[in-house]
Amino acid sequence: MNVFRQGAPEAPRIVIGDDHPLVQAALRSALAGAFPLATIEECHDIDKVVAAVRNAPEVVDLVLLDLNMPGSSGLAGLFLMLSYFPTIPVAILSAAEDTATIRRAMAGGASGYIPKSLALGEMVAAIRAILAGDLWAPRGCDTDPAIDEQDLTMARRFASLSPQQLRILAMIVQGRLNKQIAGELGVSEQTVKIHVSTIFRKLGVATRTQAAVLAGSAAGLSMAGRS
Template sequence: MADYRIVIADDHPLFRDALKQALTALYRDIHIAEAGSLEEAVRLLDAAEEPYDLVLLDLKMPGVQGLSGLVFLRAQFPDMPVVVVSATEDAAVIRRALDLGASGFIPKSTPVDTIRSGIAAVLAGDIWVPGDMALAGRPDSEIDMLAARLATLTPQQARVLMMLREGLLNKQIAYELSVSEATVKAHVSAILQKLGVESRTQAVIAASRIDGEQWAS
């Protein structure tokens, strides 16, 4: 059995390969799975016979454009640590990622040795961000409150919300989840209540606000 089992979720093969090399140099016996989209990462995690120890999650790839992917993974797999690996170095984004349950945040500009140290710290049970990353600053209380509300969604509600963001109708969501339309409607009602909004459109806008506009990789 491998010492650690890790999923690298990033749509850039060269960056995935760089992370693999960093990890294999750190641990002699390690199992690394690669995913180029959020959907592919979820399939890997769902199908795993043994649980993974860590997911390294990019914030911009097919199926995710920002922190909504983190919200989704934390809802679906609440016991599994997720470290965000992103091109952004915005302190507000990093702080919000930690508030949403990330176990760490690694900017893509981070030197390899520091990446190794960060991943080792998270695998040891710590929360990690680069030591020179200043997280102080004026928080956006409205967005922070929204982040807290998103964190209360159940796994199925988080999945439904992401499908709403993709523009799917209730019957399409029902088909994708193999449930009835009535069940989807119940999930949508619960989502609206938890987010404190009155319509599907407002729910989608609220979920989009958590992502911001700074995603560039």
């Protein structure tokens, strides 16, 4: 896939990661009207998003990703996608609209940040701009000069985590114990312990609580609730 194309493709392949059926249906309808030749795949958890892109990474033009969905909280999903597929644009689609969250997402490598409060026509315009190779954020949130060094440092820390470590971090945020994480990932508990130690070192924290709090502050959210 050529991410430096001029102009939006006429037949884009778009993967939507969102566990809200009404959002999925409305966005699919709007995109089908704007891009009649588009291929749109809907996924309700982060594992399905990864699988959908992995099946044909060379033809996926854009991933639209909810901040909080099953298997992912806050910016963990964004970092996970970028670690697997660094050349595929990922835009955040979220109900959270505070400037800090938007700036942190853009600092973390998002190609755009689309609030769910936008009218469908505005969402389509934003998606069209991102498909054309532009970065897009809501009007009044000029991210370029406003990203501070602290946000960039935090983004770099999370970007240093491997895909498996990002998955484990997401489970730590959800309150899972090492034994539970090991069972879900199909690895030994000792392997999980090693990953957790590495996560702590890379993030500069000493406890699971500190890791969860840092992950929450990276998204500018409480990781437990908002999407």
